[in-house]
Amino acid sequence: LAPVTELNGNIVIAVDTSLSMAARDLKPSRLENARLLLSAIAEQFADYRIGVAAFAGQAYIQCPLTTDKDAITYFATALSPGMLPEQGTDFAQAIRTSLGMLARYGGQKVMVLITDGESHSAELNAALDAAVEQNLKIFTIGIGTPDGELIPMTDSYGNTMEYKKDSAGKTVVSRLDENTLMKIAGRTGAAYLRYTGPDEAAQEIRKTIDSLDLEKIRGRGRANFKNRYQWPLALALLLLLIELTLMEKGWVFSLKIPRFPRGKFFPGAALLFLACALPLAAAGPDALARQGNSAYAKEDWPKAFEYYSQAAQKAPAGDQRFNFNLGTALYKMEDYAKAGEIFEASAGAGP
Structure with a gap:
C-alpha cells in the first residue's frame, strides 16, 4: 500500500462525447481539448480521488474513482466523438451517473462537466435537485464558441466525408450554450468557466474549489482497508463455546430427513425448479446489467464481470x-x- 495521504475530496469528470464535440472551432477539436483538460485536472488534483464518465444520450463509467493519474490519462485516450450508442447530449444522465460513482465516498464531492452545452435532457431539473440534496458541486466548462462550427462526419481514418445535417437536410451548426451551463453551476453553488486552455482552466477550477469550505477526509493512496474481523471472530468464539458445552454434557441432536421412494417423480419439485430457472433463462441484457451493477456496488468484481459478460452476449x-x-x-x-x-474495441466499434 502507498503511504497514508490527506485526501481533500472526490471528483468525477464527465466528458461530453456526442458528435458535436468533433467540431473544430477549437483546434484540433473540442474533444481533443477536453482530453487535454482532463489530464491537466488530474495533475492539479493529486490529493483527490478522480473518476471519469463519458456521456452523450446515456452516461457510462469510463474510469472508477482512483488516485492513479496514469490510469486516468490512459482511459482519457479512449474518448472520441460518437463513441457511445445513444447519441444526443443528456446532462441528467451524466449527473446521475456521477452521483452513483460518488455515493460510497465521504468528504467533498465535486463534478466537472466538460461539454459544449447543447443539452437535450428533459429531466435536468430533477437531476439538479438530487445533486443539491447530496451537496454535489457541479463545475461546468464550456468548450466551443458562441459563433459555432460545423460538425464533421469522418471515416475510420479520421478523414472528413461530409458535415452533419438535420432531418430537413440542412447543415447543422453547433454553438456553445453557456446559459444552461451557468444554470447548472449556479444551482449547485459552483462556477461556470469558458475554456481557453487546459492548464488555465485546471488552475482556475483548483483555485475555486480551494475557496470552498472543504471537509477533510483521510484515505490511502491506493486502497483503504479497515479491520472488520471483530464481530465474525466473536461469533466464532461463541459457537466454539457452545460446541464444547454440548460435548461435555453429552447432548445429541437427531434430524430426521424424509426419504422418497426411488424412481418416483414429484411434479411439485419440477415446478419449483422451473420457477427458479425460468427467470434466469429469460433475463435480458438490461436485467443482467442491473444484477452486474448490484454486484459492482458490493465490490464483487468477478460476479459483476460475469453478469456484464452475459449482458454483452445477449445484447443485439x-x-x-x-x-x-x-x-x-x-x-x-x-x-x-x-x-x-475492451475499451479500445468499444470505442472503435462506434454507435
Whole structure:
C-alpha cells in the first residue's frame, strides 16, 4: 500500500462525447481539448480521488474513482466523438451517473462537466435537485464558441466525408450554450468557466474549489482497508463455546430427513425448479446489467464481470453499452491489459 495521504475530496469528470464535440472551432477539436483538460485536472488534483464518465444520450463509467493519474490519462485516450450508442447530449444522465460513482465516498464531492452545452435532457431539473440534496458541486466548462462550427462526419481514418445535417437536410451548426451551463453551476453553488486552455482552466477550477469550505477526509493512496474481523471472530468464539458445552454434557441432536421412494417423480419439485430457472433463462441484457451493477456496488468484481459478460452476449449486434461496464469490472480486477482492449474495441466499434 502507498503511504497514508490527506485526501481533500472526490471528483468525477464527465466528458461530453456526442458528435458535436468533433467540431473544430477549437483546434484540433473540442474533444481533443477536453482530453487535454482532463489530464491537466488530474495533475492539479493529486490529493483527490478522480473518476471519469463519458456521456452523450446515456452516461457510462469510463474510469472508477482512483488516485492513479496514469490510469486516468490512459482511459482519457479512449474518448472520441460518437463513441457511445445513444447519441444526443443528456446532462441528467451524466449527473446521475456521477452521483452513483460518488455515493460510497465521504468528504467533498465535486463534478466537472466538460461539454459544449447543447443539452437535450428533459429531466435536468430533477437531476439538479438530487445533486443539491447530496451537496454535489457541479463545475461546468464550456468548450466551443458562441459563433459555432460545423460538425464533421469522418471515416475510420479520421478523414472528413461530409458535415452533419438535420432531418430537413440542412447543415447543422453547433454553438456553445453557456446559459444552461451557468444554470447548472449556479444551482449547485459552483462556477461556470469558458475554456481557453487546459492548464488555465485546471488552475482556475483548483483555485475555486480551494475557496470552498472543504471537509477533510483521510484515505490511502491506493486502497483503504479497515479491520472488520471483530464481530465474525466473536461469533466464532461463541459457537466454539457452545460446541464444547454440548460435548461435555453429552447432548445429541437427531434430524430426521424424509426419504422418497426411488424412481418416483414429484411434479411439485419440477415446478419449483422451473420457477427458479425460468427467470434466469429469460433475463435480458438490461436485467443482467442491473444484477452486474448490484454486484459492482458490493465490490464483487468477478460476479459483476460475469453478469456484464452475459449482458454483452445477449445484447443485439452493434450494441456496445455493456462493454464499458465489462471493461470497468476488469479494471477493478486489475486486469488492465484486457480492460484496455475492451475499451479500445468499444470505442472503435462506434454507435
